[in-house]
Amino acid sequence: xxxxxxxxxxxxxxxxxxxxxxxxxxxxxxxxxxxxxxxxxxxxxxxxxxxxxxxxxxxxxxxxxxxxxxxxxxxxxxxxxxxxxxxxxxxxxxxxxxxxxxxxxxxxxxxxxxxxxxxxxxxxxxxxxxxxxxxxxxxxxxxxxxxxxxxxxxxxxxxxxxxxxxxxxxxxxxxxxxxxxxxxxxxxxxxxxxxxxxxxxxxxxxxxxxxxxxxxxxxxxxxxxxxxxxxxxxxxxxxxxxxxxxxxxxxxxxxxxxxxxxxxxxxxxxxxxxxxxxxxxx
Amino acid sequence: xxxxxxxxxxxxxxxxxxxxxxxxxxxxxxxxxxxxxxxxxxxxxxxxxxxxxxxxxxxxxxxxxxxxxxxxxxxxxxxxxxxxxxxxxxxxxxxxxxxxxxxxxxxxxxxxxxxxxxxxxxxxxxxxxxxxxxxxxxxxxxxxxxxxxxxxxxxxxxxxxxxxxxxxxxxxxxxxxxxxxxxxxxxxxxxxxxxxxxxxxxxxxxxxxxxxxxxxxxxxxxxxxxxxxxxxxxxxxxxxxxxxxxxxxxxxxxxxxxxxxxxxxxxxxxxxxxxxxxxxxxxxxxxxxxxxxxxxxxxxxxxxxxxxxxxxxxxxxxxxxxxxxxxxxxxxxxxxxxxxxxxxxxxxxxxxxxxxxxxxxxxxxxxxxxxxxxxxxxxxxxxxxxxxxxxxxxxxxxxxxxxxxxxxxxxxxxxxxxxxxxxxxxxxxxxxxxxxxxxxxxxx
Numbered sequence: 001x002x003x004x005x006x007x008x009x010x011x012x013x014x015x016x017x018x019x020x021x022x023x024x025x026x027x028x029x030x031x032x033x034x035x036x037x038x039x040x041x042x043x044x045x046x047x048x049x050x051x052x053x054x055x056x057x058x059x060x061x062x063x064x065x066x067x068x069x070x071x072x073x074x075x076x077x078x079x080x081x082x083x084x085x086x087x088x089x090x091x092x093x094x095x096x097x098x099x100x101x102x103x104x105x106x107x108x109x110x111x112x113x114x115x116x117x118x119x120x121x122x123x124x125x126x127x128x129x130x131x132x133x134x135x136x137x138x139x140x141x142x143x144x145x146x147x148x149x150x151x152x153x154x155x156x157x158x159x160x161x162x163x164x165x166x167x168x169x170x171x172x173x174x175x176x177x178x179x180x181x182x183x184x185x186x187x188x189x190x191x192x193x194x195x196x197x198x199x200x201x202x203x204x205x206x207x208x209x210x211x212x213x214x215x216x217x218x219x220x221x222x223x224x225x226x227x228x229x230x231x232x233x234x235x236x237x238x239x240x241x242x243x244x245x246x247x248x249x250x251x252x253x254x255x256x257x258x259x260x261x262x263x264x265x266x267x268x269x270x271x272x273x274x275x276x277x278x279x280x281x282x
Numbered sequence: 283x284x285x286x287x288x289x290x291x292x293x294x295x296x297x298x299x300x301x302x303x304x305x306x307x308x309x310x311x312x313x314x315x316x317x318x319x320x321x322x323x324x325x326x327x328x329x330x331x332x333x334x335x336x337x338x339x340x341x342x343x344x345x346x347x348x349x350x351x352x353x354x355x356x357x358x359x360x361x362x363x364x365x366x367x368x369x370x371x372x373x374x375x376x377x378x379x380x381x382x383x384x385x386x387x388x389x390x391x392x393x394x395x396x397x398x399x400x401x402x403x404x405x406x407x408x409x410x411x412x413x414x415x416x417x418x419x420x421x422x423x424x425x426x427x428x429x430x431x432x433x434x435x436x437x438x439x440x441x442x443x444x445x446x447x448x449x450x451x452x453x454x455x456x457x458x459x460x461x462x463x464x465x466x467x468x469x470x471x472x473x474x475x476x477x478x479x480x481x482x483x484x485x486x487x488x489x490x491x492x493x494x495x496x497x498x499x500x501x502x503x504x505x506x507x508x509x510x511x512x513x514x515x516x517x518x519x520x521x522x523x524x525x526x527x528x529x530x531x532x533x534x535x536x537x538x539x540x541x542x543x544x545x546x547x548x549x550x551x552x553x554x555x556x557x558x559x560x561x562x563x564x565x566x567x568x569x570x571x572x573x574x575x576x577x578x579x580x581x582x583x584x585x586x587x588x589x590x591x592x593x594x595x596x597x598x599x600x601x602x603x604x605x606x607x608x609x610x611x612x613x614x615x616x617x618x619x620x621x622x623x624x625x626x627x628x629x630x631x632x633x634x635x636x637x638x639x640x641x642x643x644x645x646x647x648x649x650x651x652x653x654x655x656x657x658x659x660x661x662x663x664x665x666x667x668x669x670x671x672x673x674x675x676x677x678x679x680x681x682x683x684x685x686x687x688x689x690x691x692x693x694x695x696x697x698x699x700x701x702x703x704x705x706x707x708x709x710x711x712x713x714x715x716x717x718x719x720x721x722x723x724x725x726x
Contacts, residue, residue, distance in 0.1 A: 040363075045385055046386045047362075047385055047588050048386055065720060128483065129483045129696055130483040138705070139705070140700065141700045141706075226688070226689030227690070228718055244359055245355065245685055246381055246685075247363075249362075249363045
């Protein structure tokens, strides 16, 4: 009895020791810059420090280019994440049903390990404005660039999404699946009726991961199309980047803060959903 | 921690204290040494080549060192954001400098160096470097693309050199109708008006000249007027077969009548003015309205930082830039650095690499200059007449406050290519250009 009480008191504290370095790192590299950025968003864009109140936030919401960038980011992020979610689970299902194809996963995962400059160089050579295919097809620039970035995201992330789903599928209770087969259910019925409902947690984790990667697609977009992409690919990060070049530090900090809060909200909702499911399962 | 300290013996503690003292002394001596140097931030290595101003400055401060710090633009912005820009002067492209002035990072030079108003001895670029009649920077480099006329090609075709007077894009379109030509009668065209745009990523522009639209964009905040007044002419120009595909190397058997020189027209002007033998004659770029300028160019200028540590040194450097000695010298082959109205008598012979070499020091790229360098000097080789003709052309400068970098031109060329392919109509082109201008300048 006494030991149990002691353990309760000591083990959490002992575990906390391992948490401390990471916490300091997080504080130094994430929280502190975020707080600094938050403070900057209330300071006038000037060498002298002057309180600007909510001016930058007001200016942002009155700026059509900012609103356009938010809309574009959302319009790119949601379809592309959804597409990878679907493609990932279909790939995982094929690999689950046909185990001898699982070696292909290595190929699917390869783009994840390639550095962004290599990926964009390959992509540019394949589908860039001066590429053979673009010269032959002479496609509409906006749609072509949107499609090429969309496909790049798919290419880069389908492998990891499929891997996550496959891991979840492998953890499923084989007895349940076999029982369903004995009862005459085909593979698609098993997939939709048994596997999918049980993969919800994995799906949420995958969604979280893809959302994070989706936001970071700006890096590839910047490398491919530069600071001046077509209007439909002008993301929030482009807006922030151009603000940086004009020394509009307050404005870009306000844009960054709003964007971070929006993302935090989305991630918090996903996380809450995930926790609720874990608790239900427990 | 206490236990740990207790383990240490006295000797170790003494050694530690000695090391700390030594480091403190070393750091303070470094800090003391640094007070005797003038620090200048540049974002282009070429901006660290200022022999005339440096030599005039070293006469006043022979023991002082000039330290150029090369930052990328992003590094500079980050330093400005954090308030850690550890320098006295900046030599920067105009668009950055003007943003810094707007945000209060620069001192006005009447307060800082006692330079009241734009100096009379310089070519008049006061429009760009003063705000409310207060000077915030001095010009360092002005590069203005000019054109040239190949006289021997002109003679072969029976075309007379039109001279240095202004001409319009309509004149250009008219001239382009005479090309391409087969001059040797072998049934194959061999003479073209000029080379096409050198933009390898845009095949539709390989034999087109897009400068007319570019020229308009740098001086206007919208594209609607261009769409209404000039787009028809622009289409005629960019779809003309008069231009030679950029893939043809200059060593081929093809000839071109006109060329664009991105640097400085002095060499072409000297031939034109003093009548020396030479094929290339200066020609101003065509304009939209036929007026003599303004002609687009790039300006780099020098300003003093608000928190300059060595304010006196910085002020003396600025005064050296516009001193009689500073302006009486040029640097060989770097005639974009000529800023005076009067022709210099001498030039420093520069035999170093085209881009001065910086060395890594303390995590930064540094180039140091000191007195007693023994620079070679020669007479300025060009005539006063050529010089003043060049400065006359350069005085009609227009610069943009928008950071028109390569990405911007790529986006612009992508839009024009789309329009030429027929994927977008005239209205969509104008919309696209307005969008590009809008995000570049963030005009609301």
